[in-house]
Amino acid sequence: MRIVIILIAFAIAIISSGFGTVYIISEARLRDFQTDSKFDYPISMNVAAIEQGRHIARTRGCMGCHGQQLEGKDFGEQWDWPERAVAPNLSIYANNNDAATIAAAIRQGIGRDGKALTSMPSFNFARLTDEDTAALIAFMRSAPLVEISLPKPKLGWSVRWDFARGAETHMADWADVVPLLQVDPIEDPERANGEYLAMTMCNECHGLDVRGQTLYGQRTPDLAMVAAYSREDFETLLETGVAIGGRELGIMSLVAPDRFPELSETELDNLYAYLISLTEEPISADVPWRPEL
Ligand code: HEC
Ligand code: HEC
Incomplete structure (x- = not known):
């Protein structure tokens, strides 16, 4: 009897120290990032x-x-x-x-x-x-x-385990690897604004550089494919979620009508001009959001 109790106590000690270790490492991982957070821009309430x-x-x-x-x-x-x-x-x-x-x-x-x-x-x-x-x-x-x-x-144990063994990347690290904006706003203000819009609206799902990403074994398209759209069809897609050929998509058709109908004509023009110009830009391979399938 006594030996059984000792064995059970021993097993509990091992299991709980395993959980304890996962907890401690995952907490450390969530505090491990680069920071230079400064924000002193005035907030005007007009x-x-x-x-x-x-x-x-x-x-x-x-x-x-x-x-x-x-x-x-x-x-x-x-x-x-x-x-x-x-x-x-x-x-x-x-x-x-x-x-x-x-x-x-x-x-x-x-x-x-x-x-x-x-x-x-x-x-x-x-x-x-x-x-x-x-x-x-x-x-x-x-x-x-x-x-x-x-x-x-x-935060569940399986997620903590993923963070602890480095299989998951937290948002502070993802935010840190977003490419810098490339287009010069003085030389090309329209495309620069289009890039700004794409890089703050579309990179949630189309890859941090909007050139596509791999998520759960699925690819979202490289947004250079907007070149296959006329300006009018592009507007229809963003306003209604309906793609060329009258196709209903998945997530895209859900988010577009919630977010994009109130983009102005200028915003749509700039976004379209920027995205179609991507056909002339090379795509970087070897980025973490686009591993080989
Ligand atoms: C895809 C869903 C999603 C979108 C889009 C989103 N959020 Fe969040 N946000 C969350 C979740 C979930 C949390 C809770 C923290 C976490 O689990 O990462 C959160 C947390 C936050 C927090 C609190 C962070 C903290 O201190 O804990 C702020 C502030 C915030 N969001 C602002 C925004 C703003 C502003 C926008 C739009 C520009 C936005 N969020 C868009 C899902 C979202
Ligand atoms: C919340 C995720 C999400 C956001 C944000 C998002 N998309 Fe998508 N988009 C998708 C997914 C996923 C697909 C693939 C089709 C599907 O499953 O809906 C897609 C497909 C597309 C397609 C292909 C349509 C076709 O003909 O098959 C285009 C073009 C597109 N998105 C443009 C955009 C643009 C431009 C933005 C930003 C203004 C944007 N998306 C923002 C998730 C998103």
Whole structure:
């Protein structure tokens, strides 16, 4: 009897020290990133800035994940990763945190607790300008408060294990490898604006350089393929999610009508001009978001 109790105690000790080790290493990993987070751009709460921020939030998909009224969203049922993802209420968040903290979460994937985020696609916002980020903060702070009850987020053991053994990359590291903008805004202001839009709207799913990515064994297209679209068909795709030939797509057809219908004619022109010009640019191989299938 005694030996059985000793064996059980021994087994419990081994298992719990295994869990303890995974916990400690994964916590260390989530605190391991480059930082140079500084943000001292003034937040002006005037009508124009708030409207600019609302436009950024709409076209960058903040409402799709944080709720149409920024009230927050529990992804528990929808995503099985990272066990329980909860997008926080952004008006509460923005009123309870200083601008530098909010900017670091949005653009650098670093949470208010100083740990890297795991589900928020900050890499899609890494290149947002200070001005647009400030406008976004003004919008979130001024939005009417809608409160719903949200559960606590949870990082599951399998995800911790993936971080601990280096099989997962957190958002602070992804945000750090987003390519710099290439087009010179003085030489070519239209294409430069198009690049800015693509690199802060489309790289969430089309690869950090918008030249395609591999996700769960599936490829999303290189956006140079927009050259196959007329300007008119491109607008239809972004406004309605319907692709050339009247095709309904998957995720693309879901997100486009939520985010892109309010892009202005100029934004569409610039985005189109930039994307079709990609056919002349080489694609870099050997980037982490496009491993060989
Ligand atoms: C694909 C869904 C998704 C999109 C799009 C998204 N978020 Fe998030 N966001 C999340 C989730 C989930 C969290 C919770 C933290 C985590 O799990 O990474 C989060 C966390 C945050 C946080 C808090 C970070 C912290 O300190 O814990 C802020 C601020 C935030 N998001 C702002 C934004 C803004 C602004 C936008 C639009 C520019 C946006 N998010 C777009 C899913 C999203
Ligand atoms: C939330 C993810 C997501 C975002 C953001 C996104 N796309 Fe897509 N897109 C996809 C996926 C996934 C596909 C492949 C088809 C599918 O499964 O929906 C796709 C397909 C496409 C296609 C191919 C259509 C065809 O004819 O087959 C084009 C063009 C496209 N996207 C353009 C864009 C542009 C431009 C942006 C930014 C303004 C953008 N996408 C943003 C996920 C996204």
